[in-house]
Amino acid sequence: MSTEPFAAIYHQRTKYHPETINQGHAIDWSNPPDQFKEYAGAPRFELRPFLPTGESEDWQATVNLQDKEGPFSLPQLSKLLFATNGVTAMALSGGQKLLFRAAPSAGALYPTDLYLVVRNHADLPDGVFYYHVRDHALLEVYPEGLGPDGDELFRRLSAACFNDPAIAVADVALVATAVFWRSSWRYGDRAYRRCLLDTGHVLGNFDIIAPKLDLFVTATAGFVDHEVAELLAIPEDKEGALAVFSLHEVGEAEDIKPGPSARASSDVEPKPSDDAILGIHGASSIRRDSADKAVAHDREGEDFLLNPKYAFASGTKLKTSDTDLNEQIEIAILRRRSTRVLNREPLRLAELADLLAFAYRPDLSLPPEQQPRYFDTSLLETFLVVNSVQDLEPGVYHFAPNFMELLSVREGSVRNEIFHLALGQELARDASVVVVHTADLEAATKKYGSRAYRYLHLDAGHIGERLNVGAIRLELGVSGIGGFFDDEVNELLNIPEKELCVYITCLGRAQ
Ligand SMILES: Cc1cc2nc3c(=O)[nH]c(=O)nc-3n(C[C@H](O)[C@H](O)[C@H](O)COP(=O)(O)O)c2cc1C
Known part of the structure; x- marks a missing residue:
């Protein structure tokens, strides 16, 4: 195995140089990526009735964050998801509707998707839900009755995150993923960088809006990749989980002890069949069989405010x-x-x-x-x-x-x-x-x-x-x-x- 981490190799390979920038990746304009996943026949939970904005024509000038039913009610989840990654603008181009989201995205390709994991909710069954951005709706990922029950879901999610105690006690968790092809269609191998940056922007919105909705949030990007992907039932050769959050009422913050926010990867060498993106995603994954090497990041004193x-x-x-x-x-x-x-x-x-x-x-x-x-x-x-x-x-x-x-x-x-x-x-x-x-x-x-x-x-x-x-x-x-x-x-x-x-x-x- 090469002694150089694959991240360094990937980075080197995906640099832009003035001499070669125009010899890169050819875009297949006849085959643009879908920006949304469909779950045919899945039970749907509409969030549109609870859009967070006022009645006025200048709808972006008023946002109603009032909370009558608690931070996890459907109206509050609707606001949270809308301000994190919802459709906030539309344009027509060549007779086609282009939808623009709360978070920016390189080339407006929107690789980032969000999933909610929920248990003990008044209006939602226990389960994993895909946030369908265009429809502003939650779609149940597992066919009715076939998914693990709520306690099992949270047990598995917290186990995948090295028994993160904050996830173990949560009733709502959010997972951000990236669908690689949406961005690589245009940007080729360099798209993994943009998938990560785009997702970072989405997380920025989430982080700003969550406290406004009286939520306390914990975050980790150090988890066993395969176990989170399996829980979300996502195809690992196309989509990767990037971050997991547990959501709590702000009043509980003192009692919640989040696990480490980051851990080291297993750095397994890419398979010959992997393209550059699967190579870097795989090499940066944490595997269960080498999870003991996934050294944790101790947040204390490491923040750049204190560096x-x-x-x-x-x-x-x-x-x-x-x-x-x-x-x-x-x-x-x-x-x-x-x-x-x-x-x-x-x-x-x-x-x-x-x-x-x-x-x-x-x-x-x-x-x-x-x-x-x-x-x-x-x-x-x-x-x-x-x-x-x-x-x-x-x-x-x-x-x-x-x-x-x-x-x-x-x-x-x-x-x-x-x-x-x-x-x-x-x-x-x-x-x-x-x-x-x-x-x-x-x-x-x-x-x-x-x-x-x-x-x-x-x-x-x-x-x-x-x-x-x-x-x-x-x-x-x-x-x-x-x-x-x-x-x-x-x-x-x-x-x-x-x-x-x-x-x-x-x-x-x-x-
Ligand atoms: C990671 C990232 C890279 C971007 N790179 C460029 C860029 O190189 N040039 C540019 O004009 N806009 C860039 N943008 C802006 C996007 O084109 C813009 O977000 C997208 O068209 C959606 O429009 P909106 O941000 O107005 O919603 C970038 C945005 C992100 C998040």
Whole structure:
């Protein structure tokens, strides 16, 4: 077996280079992927009657989060799922209806699906339910009477998550998966990166909306893959589970002890028949027969808020204003769209500070157990490419979230360079600030094996979604960028080869 973790091999293989970018994957336009799964004849539970919005024409301006029946009632689950991944916009193109969702997705291909596992519910039978996004309905995955009973479902789910005590006592759990082909149809082998980033965005919405609905949520992405896939009855050669959440009433938070959020993978070498995506998903899986190697991540002290490596000696301190972005943030989720054209106008320094504080230092008045549920943010670094911000010189900065501080790493405008490395996308050229997430892949895989690749992209997507929603809340423009010349990002940031660019987000003012 190769000593190099497959994540490093996959990453290398899926880099974009200026010389080869146009020789890549051919898109079969005659065979676009379905964006929804159908479960013919499955019992359905409609959530549409409980859409979370008001009656007004500007329906995205009002969201009714009122809770009369408890956080797990169908109206509340409807709001939770809608704001996490529901259809929030529609467009007609060539006579076809295009549906846009609460979370952004590379190429609007939407690989992420959500499943609920439920027991002891007033209005739902015990079971596993597929969230059908277009219909805003829950479809029962197991034919009636054939699935395990509720206690067995939760016993198996918590066992798959290394006996996670929070899952063992929950009555509702949520699992996020990715259907690989939806994204690989267009992006070929590189699609696994986008599946993870897209799913991270969906989780970002979930994490913002859950506390607003009086829910306390625990998260893990360290589980025995096959056992979770089997429970959801998903085809493992097409779809993979990426994250498991247990849901509880907020008042129970003190008594719930979540298990580790991340664990190391078994790193079994891909089979010769595996394509690159099945290869990386398989290599980053945790297997039952080597589960004893799945070393757990101890969250304590590892969060990037506390990480001492960010203690820069001196830098530019960012000062936030009094704006509370958390207030009515749910409206921003429903209104969110990716900005298509930015206009180069400068951001104010306080806007940038407020947005970064919202994205990285979520409501510190909340207790630690109610902070966002990342997998391991200690692996991520953030750089800001500043094109145009009032009172801040253009250049490249390293950002220290714990001190809200910027350390200059390169002086002078790099507008042309960022434009080029973002595949010549004008969004990057015309952004006021481009946020670049990077990580030391060698260190990350030392800790978690190839599974680190999942955590890096899920967490970067999650922060990316906080940047998206926060920007919309501040009436700024924003868009993710998943396509970039990888090695040129390293050159621009002056970081070594073992480090990788995970994700890019453009911020600015909309045209
Ligand atoms: C991971 C990811 C990568 C993306 N990459 C790009 C990109 O390279 N260029 C771009 O213009 N938009 C990009 N987008 C934005 C999507 O095109 C957009 O989310 C999608 O068209 C849906 O539209 P909406 O965000 O307005 O709902 C990306 C979004 C995500 C989540």
